[in-house]
Each structure stands twice: as C-alpha cells, then as structure tokens.
Amino acid sequence: MAVTGPRQTSVCRDxxxxxxxxxxxxxxxxxxxxxxHPQLSELAVAHVDCDAFYASIEKRDNPELVAxxxxxxxxxxxxxxxxxxxxxxxxxxxxxxxxxALKACPNAVVIRPRxxxxxxxxxKIREMMLELTPIVEPVSIDEAYxxxxxxxxxxxxxxxxxxxxxxxxxxxxxxxxxxxxxxxNKFLAKTASEMDxxxxxxxxxxxxxxxxxxxxxxxxxxxxxxxLEKKLNAAGIATVGDxxxxxxxxxxxxxxxxxxxxxxxxxxxxxxKVTTGGERKTVSTETTLFExxxxxxxxxxxxxKLSQRTADRAKAAGVDGRVVNLKLKTASxxxxxxxxQLHAPTQLAQSIFRAARPLLAKETTGAxxxxxxxxxxELSPAGGDALDLAxxxxxxxxxxxxxxxxxxxxxxxxxxxxGRAVRSQGPKAD
Amino acid sequence: MKLQIDRNHLMRALSHVQAVVxxxxxxxxxxxILLQAEGDRLQLTATDLDLxxxxxxxxxxxxxxxxxxxxxxxxxxxxxxxxxxxxxxxxKENQLALSVGRSNYALPTLPAGDFQxxxxxxxxxxxxxxxxxxxxxxxxxxxxxxxxxTRYYLNGIYLHHAxxxxxxxxxxxxxxxxxxxxxxxxxxxxxxxxxxxxxxxKAVAEARRLLEDAPETISVSASDSKIVFRIxxxxxxxxxxxxxxxxxxxxxxxxxxxxxxxxxKAFADAVDRxxxxxAERSRSVKMGAGDGKVVLSVSHAETGQGVEExxxxxxxxxxxxxxxxxxxxxxxxxxxxxxxxxxxxDSASPARVLDAEDAGAQYVLMPLRV
Numbered sequence: 001m002a003v004t005g006p007r008q009t010s011v012c013r014d015x016x017x018x019x020x021x022x023x024x025x026x027x028x029x030x031x032x033x034x035x036x037h038p039q040l041s042e043l044a045v046a047h048v049d050c051d052a053f054y055a056s057i058e059k060r061d062n063p064e065l066v067a068x069x070x071x072x073x074x075x076x077x078x079x080x081x082x083x084x085x086x087x088x089x090x091x092x093x094x095x096x097x098x099x100x101a102l103k104a105c106p107n108a109v110v111i112r113p114r115x116x117x118x119x120x121x122x123x124k125i126r127e128m129m130l131e132l133t134p135i136v137e138p139v140s141i142d143e144a145y146x147x148x149x150x151x152x153x154x155x156x157x158x159x160x161x162x163x164x165x166x167x168x169x170x171x172x173x174x175x176x177x178x179x180x181x182x183x184x185n186k187f188l189a190k191t192a193s194e195m196d197x198x199x200x201x202x203x204x205x206x207x208x209x210x211x212x213x214x215x216x217x218x219x220x221x222x223x224x225x226x227x228l229e230k231k232l233n234a235a236g237i238a239t240v241g242d243x244x245x246x247x248x249x250x251x252x253x254x255x256x257x258x259x260x261x262x263x264x265x266x267x268x269x270x271x272x273k274v275t276t277g278g279e280r281k282t283v284s285t286e287t288t289l290f291e292x293x294x295x296x297x298x299x300x301x302x303x304x305k306l307s308q309r310t311a312d313r314a315k316a317a318g319v320d321g322r323v324v325n326l327k328l329k330t331a332s333x334x335x336x337x338x339x340x341q342l343h344a345p346t347q348l349a350q351s352i353f354r355a356a357r358p359l360l361a362k363e364t365t366g367a368x369x370x371x372x373x374x375x376x377x378e379l380s381p382a383g384g385d386a387l388d389l390a391x392x393x394x395x396x397x398x399x400x401x402x403x404x405x406x407x408x409x410x411x412x413x414x415x416x417x418x419g420r421a422v423r424s425q426g427p428k429a430d
Numbered sequence: 431m432k433l434q435i436d437r438n439h440l441m442r443a444l445s446h447v448q449a450v451v452x453x454x455x456x457x458x459x460x461x462x463i464l465l466q467a468e469g470d471r472l473q474l475t476a477t478d479l480d481l482x483x484x485x486x487x488x489x490x491x492x493x494x495x496x497x498x499x500x501x502x503x504x505x506x507x508x509x510x511x512x513x514x515x516x517x518x519x520x521x522k523e524n525q526l527a528l529s530v531g532r533s534n535y536a537l538p539t540l541p542a543g544d545f546q547x548x549x550x551x552x553x554x555x556x557x558x559x560x561x562x563x564x565x566x567x568x569x570x571x572x573x574x575x576x577x578x579x580t581r582y583y584l585n586g587i588y589l590h591h592a593x594x595x596x597x598x599x600x601x602x603x604x605x606x607x608x609x610x611x612x613x614x615x616x617x618x619x620x621x622x623x624x625x626x627x628x629x630x631x632k633a634v635a636e637a638r639r640l641l642e643d644a645p646e647t648i649s650v651s652a653s654d655s656k657i658v659f660r661i662x663x664x665x666x667x668x669x670x671x672x673x674x675x676x677x678x679x680x681x682x683x684x685x686x687x688x689x690x691x692x693x694x695k696a697f698a699d700a701v702d703r704x705x706x707x708x709a710e711r712s713r714s715v716k717m718g719a720g721d722g723k724v725v726l727s728v729s730h731a732e733t734g735q736g737v738e739e740x741x742x743x744x745x746x747x748x749x750x751x752x753x754x755x756x757x758x759x760x761x762x763x764x765x766x767x768x769x770x771x772x773x774x775x776d777s778a779s780p781a782r783v784l785d786a787e788d789a790g791a792q793y794v795l796m797p798l799r800v
Contacts, residue, residue: 340580343607358580383799387780390576390584390607392680 010036013201014168016161039205040182041158044149045274047181047189048129048166051198053142054118055084058111060175069108073098078288081113085198097333118142121174128169132162137186137274145186147274164201171199183209187270191220209268214241221265228258240266283317284325285309286373292331296364299372303360304353306374311349314376315405320345320383321376324355328363329371336363339377344386348401351394352376431495433467437508437515437530439487440472444505446640446664447476447483450632451501462498464545465519465526467491472519475547476501481633482548483640485664496542499526507535548667553651553658557620559600561644561661567602568638570613570791573760575631576606583673587634589657590626591617594790598622603678607796609757610678611764614790621650627657628675633668640664682794683782686773688746690719694770697724698762700738704728705755707736713755714798719774720748728755751777752798761793 010019012026013033022036037043050056054072059065069087073080080101083092090105102108122141129136132155135147148159155162163180170178179200181193188204191213196202204212217239218224218232235254237243243251243266251259264270285306293299303326314321322345328336338359342351356374385398448463455461464475467489475484507528511517515530525536568587576584584606592601598617603610629637640661641648649660652670659666705715708728718725719742726738751774762770767787774781783793 341578343578343581355580384778387681387796388607389605389610389678389681389780389794389796390581390676392677 009038009040010034011040011160011164013164016157016164018161035160035164035201035203037203037205039207040160040203043182043184043203043205044147044151044159045183045185045189046146046148046159046163047186047193048125048144048146048163049179049181049190049193049197050122050125050142051177051179052082052084052088053122053176054082054113055087055111056176057114057118057121059084061117065109069105071098071101071105071108071110072113073101073110074112074288083108121176124174125170125176125178128166128173132166135274135276137276145189145274160201160203167199167201183268185268185270186272186274187222187265188268190222191216204268206268210244210266213266213268214239214244216240218243218262221262224262231255232262281379282325282375282377283310283314283319283321283379284327284373284375285313286327286371286375288329288371289369292368292370293372294364294366294368296361299360299364299369300357302372303356303374304349306372307353307356308349310352310374310376311347311401314347314379315382318382319376319379320347320381321352322378322380323376324352324359325375325377326356326359326363327371327373327375328360328369331368331370333370338363343388343390345378345380345383346385347376347382348385348398350397350401431465431467431497431519431521432492433472433489433519434492435472435487435489435517435519437511437517438513439489440517441508443472443474443485443487443664444501444508446485447474448501448505449639450476450478450481450483450636452478453502459498459540459544459546461500461502462540462545463501463504464496464498464542464547466496466542467519468494475545477546477548478632479546480630480669481636482667483636483664495521497521497526498540498542498545499537503537504528507537548656551653551656553653553656555620555623555653556649556651557618557624558647558649559615559618559621561641561646561648563615564648564650565638565641565644567600567613567615568634568641570764570788571602571604571611572631572634572638573764574604574606574609574611574793575634576604577631578606581607583628583671583675586628586630586671588626588628588675588678589624591622591624596789599790600624601790603675605676605678605794608754609761609796610681610792610794611761612678612682612790612792613788624652626675627652628671628673629657630668630671633657633666636668637661637666640666681780682792683773683775683780686775686779686782688719688744688749688774690724690742690744690746690772690774691769692724692740692742692772694762694765694768696740697742697770698759700726700740701755701758701762704736704738705759707734708755714752715755715758716750716752717758718748718750719744719746719772721745746774749774749777751781753781753795754798757795761795764791764793 009021010023012031013035014031015029017026017028023034025032026034055070058070070084071080071087071092072082078098080092080094080096082094087105087108092101092105118141129144129146133146133148133151137145148162152158160182167178167180170176177199179193179197181189182203183189183192184206188209192202192204219229243262248263251263323339323341325339340355340359342355388394466473470488471486472489473486511530518529520527524539526539528535571587588603590601592599594614599614600617600621601614603612637659644661651658655670657668657670704726705713708714716727724740724742729735761783765785767785769786771784772781777797781795785791
C-alpha cells in the first residue's frame with residue numbers, strides 16, 4: 001500500500017492503490033472501482049450514510065427478501081421508515097404514509113422495525129468510525145459526520161483511503177453497505193454522500209462546489225424544507241444557481257439572516273464544525289394513530305403515555321430539556337407544532353405532561369388527528385430535580401416518579417402505573 | 431360637549447389613565463379614551479376590558495356631553511402643548527376639535543355609548559391604607575412577578591391578609607418559581623377580609639404609577655373577582671387573576687443554619703461587576719462563603735473570568751452556591767438596611783434573604799446548579 005509520495009489523484013476502492021493521474025481501472029488489481037479527484041488527498045470532512053439501513057439489515061438477515069421490495073415501517077397507519085432500493089423504483093420514499101407506499105408498490109414486504117437490532121448494528125458501525133477519528137458526530141442511528149483532519153500520519157494514508165477501508169470493513173464484517181461523501185465541510189460532505197448512493201464514494205472540493213451545486217434544487221441545502229422552498233420559489237429562486245446569481249446583500253434584504261446563510265451555502269461555505277457529544281438536540285416520541293382521533297380525553301391519555309416514553313428516553317440519555325414540544329398531525333396531514341418553555345429543565349414525565357397538556361387543550365377543538373408526539377429540546381446534562389418555589393409539591397411528585405422508575409426497572413414496565421392508564425390520574429391539575 | 435381646560439390639569443389626568451390603553455387593538459373603541467364633561471369636571475376613562483382607569487380634572491364645562499377619542503393621539507398632542515395653555519375641547523359632528531390659540535386639531539371619535547365600562551358590583555372588602563406603605567410593599571415584590579404564561583396565576587402580586595410575626599398584616603407575595611419576594615404592612619382596619627387577591631402585573635404597574643402622586647391614604651376595595659384602588663380622584667378597577675396562588679409558606683426555609691451578613695451596597699456592587707463576564711443566558715454567579723468573606727466568581731469559557739472578594743460576617747462551614755446574578759441584584763436592591771442577612775442550608779437548597787430594617791420582608795432564592 002503506497003503511503004506517501006507525489007500528490008495522488010486516483011485511488012482504487014478495492015485495493016487502495018494510488019495513482020498520480022485519473023484512472024478508469026486499477027492496474028494493480030484490475031478493479032474498475034477507481035475514484036479520481038484532483039484534491040482527493042486534501043479533503044478530510046466526511047459524511048457517512050448507511051444505504052437503506054433498516055431494509056438492508058432485514059435483507060441480510062432473511063435472504064428470501066433479497067429480490068423483493070422491502071418496506072420497514074409501522075402498521076397500516078404508520079409511515080415508511082426505510083425502504084430498499086427495489087421499493088424505491090416503485091416510487092416509495094421514507095416518511096411516506098404506509099397506505100401511499102402500498103398503493104405505489106402493492107407487492108412490497110412490510111416489516112415492523114426491529115429497533116434494537118438496528119441500534120446494535122449502528123453502534124458497531126459507530127465504533128468502527130471511532131477507530132478512524134475521535135471526532136464523530138452522529139446525526140442518527142445510521143448517519144454521521146467524521147472529521148479526519150490530521151489522521152494521515154496515524155493511519156499512514158489519506159482520509160479518503162481510511163474511509164474506503166471503512167466501507168470495505170462494514171461490507172465484510174456486517175454485510176451492509178455505506179456511502180461516503182468527502183469534502184471540506186459538513187454541508188458539502190453530505191451533498192457528496194448523496195451523489196453516488198448506494199455503496200458510493202464521492203468527493204467535492206471547495207473550488208468545484210459552486211459549479212456542482214448550481215443546477216441543484218435549493219432543497220439540497222440542509223435546512224431548506226418545503227416551507228422555505230416555497231418561499232424561495234415564490235421569489236423566483238428554484239436552484240442553488242439562482243441564489244449564486246444574487247448578491248449577498250440582496251439575499252439578506254429579502255430573507256434576513258436566513259438569506260446570508262443560504263448565500264454562503266450556495267457557494268459551499270458552511271461554518272459548522274463536526275462536533276462530538278452534546279449534539280443531541282431533542283428527545284421525543286410520537287405515534288401515528290390507528291384511527292384519527294378528535295376526543296380530547298383520549299388524546300390526553302396518549303399524551304401521558306408519550307410523556308412517559310419521552311421521559312424514559314431522557315432519563316436513559318441522562319439529559320434534561322428546557323422546552324417541551326407538542327406535535328400533532330391532522331387527518332389532512334397538516335403538522336402542528338407547539339412549544340412551551342419550562343420553569344426549569346426536566347426529564348420527568350409529569351413535568352413534560354403538565355407543560356404539554358395546555359398546549360394540547362388549545363388544539364383539541366374538534367379537529368381529528370392522525371399523529372401525536374411530545375418531545376424535549378434545549379437539552380442539558382441531567383442535573384437533578386429542582387425545587388420550584390411556585391410548586392411546593394413538585395419535589396414530592398418527582399420523588400414518587402423516581403421511585404416508580406426504580407420499581408419499573410426491577411419488576412417490568414407494568415409494575416407501577418400512575419393511574420392515568422386506569423384513567424385520569426396523570427398528575428392532576430392544581 | 432364643549433369645555434375649556436387647563437393643559438396641565440388635562441395632562442395630569444390623561445397620564446393617569448392612558449397607559450391602560452393597549453397599543454395594538456383589534457377593536458377600535460379600545461384605542462379610545464372616554465371623555466365625559468359634567469358640572470365642573472372632565473372625567474377620563476380608559477380600558478383594556480380587564481383593567482379600567484379613570485380620573486377627573488377641573489374644567490369649565492360649556493356644554494355637558496360624552497365622546498371617545500384616540501387615547502394615544504390625544505395624549506401626544508396635549509403633551510406637546512405648552513404648559514399653562516387653556517385648551518378648548520368641542521365635539522363637532524363626528525370629530526373632537528381641540529384648539530389652543532393658533533393650534534387647531536380635529537380627532538376622529540366613536541360614540542360614548544360604544545365604550546365598555548366595567549359593571550359596578552358589591553365590594554365586600556374595603557379598607558384604607560397609607561399610600562407610602564402600599565407603594566413600599568409593591569416595590570419590594572413586583573420584581574419577582576412571573577411572566578410565564580402557562581402559570582398565569584403567578585403573573586401578579588398575591589395581596590392578602592395574614593398573621594405576621596408581630597400581629598396581623600396586609601401581605602404582598604410574588605414568585606416566578608426561581609425567587610420569591612414577600613413584603614407586608616400592619617393590617618389596615620377592614621383588610622382582614624381580604625382572603626387573597628392576585629392582582630395582575632399591569633394593574634400593579636398602573637396602581638404604582640398612580641401612587642407616585644397620591645394623597646396620604648388611599649382606599650382599596652375588593653370582591654372575589656375585582657379589586658378597586660381609589661387614589662385621590664382617580665379610580666383603578668382590575669379583574670383579579672382567577673387561580674390559586676401556591677402555598678408559599680411551604681417553600682420559605684425558616685431553619686437555614688448558615689448565616690451570612692454582608693454590607694448590602696458592597697455586595698450589590700460586586701455582584702454587578704462580576705456578572706459582567708457571565709454568560710448572557712444563565713448569568714450564573716458562584717458565591718463562596720468562607721471565614722469572614724464572600725468570594726463571588728464567574729468563570730466562562732468564552733466570556734472570561736472574574737473574582738470579587740467582599741468582607742462578610744460568616745463563621746459557619748464553608749459553602750459554595752450558585753445564583754442568577756440578576757436575581758441577586760434584584761434582591762440586594764430591595765434591602766433597605768446597611769446589612770443584608772443571607773441564610774443558607776446547602777448548595778442545592780433555597781436561601782432566604784432578610785432585611786434588618788424591614789422585619790416583614792423576606793426573599794427566597796433558588797440556587798443554580800454550578
């Protein structure tokens with residue numbers, strides 16, 4: 001394996017041979033999987049994304065599924081979590097409601113997610129990443145940013161080769177495939193990883209970024225969702241190139257701070273560093289209902305269960321949240337988000353519930369909902385239950401919840417039920 | 431309606447009521463002020479439907495009548511007129527004509543009949559209180575009023591009759607959950623029926639404004655849903671917050687054993703200085719109490735470090751406790767005596783702060799995690 005030498009521009013993705021010119025195939029191992037890029041050895045920020053992660057795991061574990069369209073997702077009323085590439089050819093996409101997905105692809109095999117299995121595989125991949133660099137920023141169970149700056153000496157080769165080796169290792173040891181994007185910042189790395197999926201490898205240098213981005217839709221910029229896209233389209237901006245043609249001042253004038261940020265992204269400039277730890281922004285749970293629900297009491301009962309699940313996750317993660325978010329989706333797919341700031345950060349189910357209940361009450365005026373969720377954001381490390389001068393009983397209630405947690409962990413989920421399951425204990429209003 | 435009025439008299443009455451009017455209104459009449467001329471008085475009334483303020487001024491009434499006009503414009507025009515000017519106000523068809531010498535204004539009006547005033551109701555509680563005393567207990571507590579919307583019952587001062595250490599008192603309490611302020615005055619005759627009234631923040635602010643130039647005593651009356659302050663000729667009627675105020679007695683630590691006495695001003699100045707380098711959001715200041723001194727310190731990765739040492743009387747076991755600098759300052763500013771007394775338990779429990787000059791006043795502060 002070549003270690004150092006003149007500036008390399010091509011690498012064989014199978015045997016890692018390096019060549020100082022662009023190659024269509026590898027002269028060492030005859031593989032045609034070579035990758036050429038003039039600045040390949042200089043780029044160090046990567047985005048690593050598992051290909052159709054949940055579906056790939058299911059196919060790996062059940063070979064009968066290999067040639068079939070596979071959708072992983074919840075029940076008849078749920079949404080698609082992941083679908084395999086075969087299902088994608090039918091137009092199935094993740095986050096699509098299941099009924100739509102099944103309409104597009106009626107012969108798909110629908111599999112209930114096995115989260116614990118996926119989490120375990122995700123953890124294994126993350127550990128492999130951590131062998132390459134300590135700076136790993138997980139985005140989700142199957143996606144992460146890596147900063148490999150300064151790892152050449154350690155590994156004896158460029159970040160590009162380290163990442164190709166990671167791809168190969170994941171394929172061999174876990175029989176799963178990952179796609180890698182390599183660039184100078186997170187935004188470009190993510191854009192790169194999506195350009196050559198699945199089992200892809202793509203690099204984008206800072207110089208070529210504006211040209212590459214220009215024909216792409218503004219949606220390529222992470223953070224531009226449907227709402228902002230609509231706003232931009234209304235202003236005659238559909239592609240990144242449309243933004244590039246505008247002056248930064250003009251963008252600021254039209255869209256404020258967002259405009260400046262968009263302008264920078266359009267030229268591939270993105271300042272956010274890859275950070276480890278503390279990057280978790282929210283803890284939440286949501287559920288898509290079997291049937292649309294408008295009954296306030298029924299929704300409130302669900303809210304209590306979800307508050308408990310969110311609290312369980314916050315407790316497991318060791319975090320407190322300062323803001324409680326309520327999410328609802330109406331029968332006509334309109335998403336409603338409401339939030340409220342707490343007096344003090346919490347991870348307790350009852351505090352989450354007490355804060356979210358009035359938010360829910362404002363929305364339960366007859367509308368039918370198909371989804372309800374509750375979450376915590378503005379997270380900080382858990383700091384214990386604070387006494388609230390305006391709520392003398394808060395500490396006592398917190399103590400009760402902690403005791404119930406201990407009992408649940410010893411004797412199982414149903415060991416202690418705060419009577420809301422029996423109807424309406426949930427912490428009562430004062 | 432037609433009348434002549436001294437600019438200063440009109441200005442004074444207008445300034446007593448106009449702040450009640452909300453700046454943005456969806457209902458046009460709520461932007462207006464009600465003017466009623468009768469006898470030798472011009473009565474002005476403003477409302478936001480929850481709070482109503484009215485005051486009267488001496489006027490030469492040519493023709494009695496009532497009309498409403500935009501509060502903000504009227505106030506601004508009158509404010510800019512020279513002192514001592516004689517203002518002529520006259521209703522001309524749909525407009526209110528205002529003229530002084532060569533200045534002539536015509537303001538749009540709405541009929542007085544459309545103006546909503548609060549229904550009169552029986553007020554079972556009624557007492558007179560020294561305005562200086564009411565002013566004092568408001569000032570000592572209003573800073574702790576919460577702005578948290580979900581706990582609306584904290585958005586005011588809880589005014590009630592209570593048993594104090596030295597007899598019956600009229601007590602004011604406010605808390606936002608992080609700090610609590612309590613101040614009291616000897617119970618005025620008749621106040622013992624005031625079981626508990628949560629007076630909303632805006633009403634507190636307006637009452638305080640009226641108390642700025644008030645006669646020696648004023649009258650307060652209350653029902654279950656309303657409170658009325660009669661301050662000279664001005665009347666302020668407010669709906670009360672419909673909710674139950676928390677049982678604050680349970681959160682006031684009465685047996686904290688670590689006692690610290692410190693020069694109030696030296697302490698406040700040091701807190702103010704050291705807080706300059708604290709992080710914008712938490713404004714967290716660490717207070718280390720040790721033998722004969724307090725060390726106030728802030729250490730922040732981005733904003734820097736600061737340490738202030740202040741001499742203090744402290745002989746208990748050393749203690750480190752964190753507070754929000756703003757809350758410490760707010761409390762220090764309320765302490766009248768030269769020395770403030772802090773009572774601590776441990777770094778996670780609330781601290782009580784007392785004022786030697788004002789036995790009734792108590793402040794409770796929740797520590798921050800440091």
